[in-house]
Amino acid sequence: MNILTEKFSTPYHSAPFNEIKNEDYLPSFKELIQKSEKEIDAIVNNPEEPTFENVIEALAYSGEQLDVVSNIFFNLNSAETSDELQQIAQEVSPILTEYSSKISQNEALFNKIKKVYDEKEKYNLNEEQQMLLNETYxxxxxxxxxxxxxDKEKLKKISMDLSVKSLQFGQNVLASTNNYFKHITNKEDLAGIPDAILEQYAEEAKERNLEGWVVTLQYPSYIPFMTYAENRNLRKELALANGKKSFDGGEFDNQNLIKELLHLKQQKAELLGYKDYADYVLEERMAKSPTKVIDFLNELLVKAKPYADKEIEELKSLAKADGIDEMQAYDHTFYAEKLRKAKYDLNDEELKPYFPLEQVQEAVFGLANKLFDLTFEERNDIPKYHEDVKVYEVFEAESGKSEDGSHNSEKTFKALLYVDYFPRKGKRAGAWMTSYKNQYQKDGENSRPHISIVCNFSKPTKETPSLLTFQEVTTLFHEFGHALHGMLANTQYPTLSGTSVKWDFVELPSQFLENFCYEPEFLKTFAKHYKTGEVLPDEKIEKIEQSKNFMEGYQTLRQIGFGLLDMNYHTQVGELEGLSVKECEDKYTKATQLYPVNPETAMSPSFSHIFQGGYSAGYYSYKWAEVLDADAFQYFKENGIFNPEIAAKYKVLLSSGGTKDPMELYKSFRGSEPKVESLLKRAFG
Structure with missing residues (x-):
């Protein structure tokens, strides 16, 4: 018996991680693909007249178990991978791509879809059904x-190549990240680094059976080193190693892979009748066209550049006082931290004791309760894929009055939430939200989602709990915002549920929630010293609020640079013929560069968002969604940050998923379209 092809006997039919063996995956994929193909055949061979129910709805609900197993497998390949899992991924990806191509190019199936689409007026469809029909067609x-x-065969081959090569890209980045570590035996080389971080480096050395300290390229290790290490030569060495990830000409180099991926995407776009891949992607985004995106990014660039230049001049004057005539990119974080401390008397190490991870998690849970009536209860009997993972049942309180007039309160199960916070060798860098199972309604039952948050925070040690930097606090809130989008989902169809929205709308819930981290009224409820219980002093809360826009010009230019790089790669692919990846990168980001460009480093070969993840021709959406989130939070600020009426309207926006056009959804919540001035006002006053 293969556990993955049976109905799971776990609570809420959650993933039976403790029973899954690696050898189960390939056979289960093959069996479930066959099962799904039979469901498609049943739709195609149905002798009855094609209708919305027997074609469009039937298709939306097909392949349910295959989707669940795919989610389990690919989520683990990101969060808890191994050489064996990566090898299976290389085998499975083309099989799945071939399966989806087979469905999307099934002429008989499409003819039925087209017939329903052409005759849609006769079906009296509601708004969500109309959206499902349009999106399916x-x-x-x-x-x-x-x-x-x-051409169908060509497209199928391109899609399979893309799936395999994008997977390879991510595997190369992970291997390149894990391959490097810096072993330090002289404590003087670690001058400036706080004791808690040194303890972390010592633990890493011990795990590798080494004396002294070890720094890696994992962010919880790398970023503190770049922030506090006084040894400039070592900062340079670490920065060079980080900038050479998959860009060193070695086994895990991604430069050729980038060119191959971009050419394949261009071929795909042209085959489908589009000018380029960005044109293809943006047809299905709020932004609609590459021109509009580039205009948007350039407008922000013009506004932000003077602020960024001024910020860098301040840093350069600090560096000059230390005898550095030409400041480099690897000096930025170190001097930015110095300036932040001088301006606001704040540094991460002072703040971290007030932000133990469990306390921050309780705060974000409490916020979800205050705004959306959600409660979280840990379950120890639900299987998990690693001992670090915790699982919570999520409930929604439903208060009301019974028939005799007495007050009653019930709770309804809303979701399972998995949280996975600490770095490991098998986990890729960064932070993300994902799902193991989508929400949908079928046969009178509302099947609830299983959502996961994955981060890379510093692990607790024997002496101290996991203490978060303020940036990590906002990261947790960001990912939890995505999780709320998934957990509150309340749609009919799985393909329109939760985060299944236009890609430049998907970052609104995440970025919106970050705003609460800067509100004194809220901060005071949870920013408490893990040893003494002392609340973070008012002057420090004030400094956090004041420092909210610290280096905002620099950060904005950095994000614009990534957005322009992504957009140019996906509109100017012909330039790759005569230029190297490095030359293209330097050309496309030139207007946003604030430091001398290092010829030995490039970020494109490790730019997983656009070459492995789903942000191809879509990275601009972070800044686009910032306009939405600034405008949305301003609405709360004007009426009270916990305003129940506005929270209820926002909850409708979250629960609606992709059932409506995002701009219409936003206008229903806000009463008007978002204004770019809201972002500029928040960022630059």
């Missing part, structure tokens, strides 16, 4: 349903 057209047989 468009999805098939965008997957090549209108192509001739020869």
């Amino acid at each position: 468009k999805g098939f057209v965008r997957s090549g349903a209108l192509l001739n047989e020869e």
Whole structure:
């Protein structure tokens, strides 16, 4: 028996991680693909007249178990991978791509879809059903349903190549990250680094059976080193190692892979009748066109550049006092921290004792309760994939009056939430939210989602709990905002549920929630010293509030640089013929560069967001969504940050998923379209 092909007997039919063996995956994928293909055949061979129910709805609900197993496998390949899992991924990806191509290019199926689409007026569909029909039809057209047989085969081959190569890209970045570590035996080389971080480096050395200290390229290790290490030569060495990830000409180099991926995407776009891949992608975004995106980014660039230049001049004067005539990118974090301390008398190490991870988690849970009536209860009997993971049942309180007039309160199960906070060798860098199972309604049952948050925070040690930097606090709130989008989902169909929205809308809930971290009224409820229980003093809270826009110009230019790099890669692919990846990168980001460019480093070969993840021609969406989140939070600020009426309207926006056009959804919540001035006002006053 293969555990993955059976109905799970766990609570809420959650993933039975403790029973899954690696050898289960490949056979289960093959079996579930066959099962899903039979469901498709049943739709195609149904002798009845095609209708919305027997074609569009039937298709939306098909392949449920295959989706669940795919989510389990690919989520683990990001959060708890191994050489064996990566090898399986290389085998599985083309099989899944072939399966999805087979469906999207099934002519008989598409003919039925087209018939329902052409006759949609006769079905009296509600808004969500209309959206499902439109998205289904468009999805098939965008997957090549209108192509001739020869071009369909070409598209299928391109899609398979893309899936394998993007997977390889991510594996190379992970291997390149894990391959480097800096072993330090002289404590003087670690001058400036706080004791808690030194303890972390010592633990890392011990794990490797080494004396002294070890620094890695994992962010909880790398960032503190770049922030506090006084040894400039070592900062340079670490920065060079980080900038050479998959860019050193070695086994895990991604430069050729980038060119191959971009050419494949261009071929795909042209085959489907688009000018370029960005044109193809943006048809399905709020922004609609590459021109609009580039205009948007350039408008922000013009506004932000003077602020960024002024910020860098301040840092340069600090560096000059230390005898540094030409400041480099690897000096930035160190001097930014010095300036932050001088300006606001704040540094991360002073703040960290007030932000133990468990306390911050309780705060974000409490905020979800205050705004959306959610409660969280840990479950120890639900299987998990690593001992560091915790699982929570999420409930929604439903208060009301019974028939006799007495007050009653019930709670309804809303979701499972998995949290996975600490770095490991098998986990990729960064932080993300994902799901193991989508929400949907079928046969009178509201099937609730299983959501996961994955981060890379410093592990607790024998002496101290996991203490978060303030940036890590905002990271947790960010990912929890995504999680709320998933947990509150309340739609009919799985393909329109939760975060299944336009990509430049998906960052609104995450970035919106970060705003609460800067509100004194809220901060005082949870920023308490882990040893003494003392509340973070008012003057420090004030400094946090004042420092909210610290280096905002620099950060804005950095994000614009990533956005322009991404957009140019996906509109100017012809330039790769005559230029190297490094030359393209330098050219596309030139207007946003604030430090001398290092010829030995490049970020594109480790830019997983656009070459492995789903942000191809979509990285601009972070800044785009900032306009939305600044405008949305301003609405709360004007009426009280815990205003129940506005929170209720916002909850409708979150629970609606992709059932409506995002701009219409936003206007229903806010009463008007978002204004870019809201972002500029928040960022630069």
